Amino acid sequence: xxxxxxxxxxxxxxxxxxxxxxxxxxxxxxxxxxxxxxxxxxxxxxxxxxxxxxxxxxxxxxxxxxxxxxxxxxxxxxxxxxxxxxxxxxxxxxxxxxxxxxxxxxxxxxxxxxxxxxxxxxxxxxxxxxxxxxxxxxxxxxxxxxxxxxxxxxxxxxxxxxxxxxxxxxxxxxxxxxxxxxxxxxxxxxxxxxxxxx
Numbered sequence: 001x002x003x004x005x006x007x008x009x010x011x012x013x014x015x016x017x018x019x020x021x022x023x024x025x026x027x028x029x030x031x032x033x034x035x036x037x038x039x040x041x042x043x044x045x046x047x048x049x050x051x052x053x054x055x056x057x058x059x060x061x062x063x064x065x066x067x068x069x070x071x072x073x074x075x076x077x078x079x080x081x082x083x084x085x086x087x088x089x090x091x092x093x094x095x096x097x098x099x100x101x102x103x104x105x106x107x108x109x110x111x112x113x114x115x116x117x118x119x120x121x122x123x124x125x126x127x128x129x130x131x132x133x134x135x136x137x138x139x140x141x142x143x144x145x146x147x148x149x150x151x152x153x154x155x156x157x158x159x160x161x162x163x164x165x166x167x168x169x170x171x172x173x174x175x176x177x178x179x180x181x182x183x184x185x186x187x188x189x190x191x192x193x194x195x196x197x198x
Contacts, residue, residue, distance in 0.1 A: 003046035003082055006031045010042035016092035018083065018118070019045040020103025022125075024055035030098060037196055042090045046082060048102065050075070058106035064153070065129050076109040083110060083117045096196070098122040100184065101153070108162070115141060122146075122192055125182055127154040128162045139170030144195040146188040148180045 006027040010016075017038050019030035027047040034043045048058040050071075059075040060068040087095055097118040099107035104126035111121055115137030124146045143166050147159045159175070166173045176191035 003049060003079075005044055005046040007045075008035055008041075008043040010090070010092075011040045013093060015041045015094040015096060016087060016090045017041045017043045018086070018095065018097045018107075019043065020058065020097070020099035020107050021045070021048065021056070022101035022103055023052065023057050025100070025103070026056060030100065030103075034098060037193065038096070041096075042092055044086050044090075046079070048106075057102050059102075059109075065127060067129065069130070072109060076106065076113050079106055080110045080114040080117060084114070087117065094119050096120045096122070098124070098192070099126075100124040101127070101182070111135075111138065111141065120144075120196070122195065123162075124184060124188060124192075125151060125154050126162060127158060128165075129158060132165055135169050138166060141166075141171045142195070143171050143173045144176065144191065145173065146176045146178075146184075146191055148182060148185070149177055150180060151182045153182045 017034040019034050021029035027045040031043055031045040048056040050057040050060055060071040062068055095118045097107045104123040108123055108126050108128055111118060112132050112135050115135055121143045145163055149156060163173050163175050178185040178187050
């Protein structure tokens, strides 16, 4: 499977930076942001191929916070294959993934399936409303989770649960909270910049 994607070709030997939009977003949502965060990188931003009443998503759901788990499994496999092909095609020594909301969820799901594909994960407002299977391959992976304390879509207890799961697998997890809701706060942008330069 292939995805419609926005692409910026980076320098030889540069990292690969993948971005994943939120529900109703597009391949342009975080593409320029990634270019600014890491000038010279290969930037690839696939568009979700599921339409929810016209809004692009990466997998189906049956309600707010209720995932179609069969569809999630199918599309996680497809996205993992897509990422593997992009890693191979760019021959990048390091791969970074940044996803927001639905984009963070598909990125997290890929990492749980194929943890070797993406080295550094930036999960902005993720929602994983299920108990993932253990994945020892996440050991040593760097993960930044950003979240709003008053996010009505991603309850804080589920954010804590995801961070706890990743930590238990041996991942190097940082969590950045702001006092707002589901929107992206300026402090999150600073946290992402700091995570990438650390």
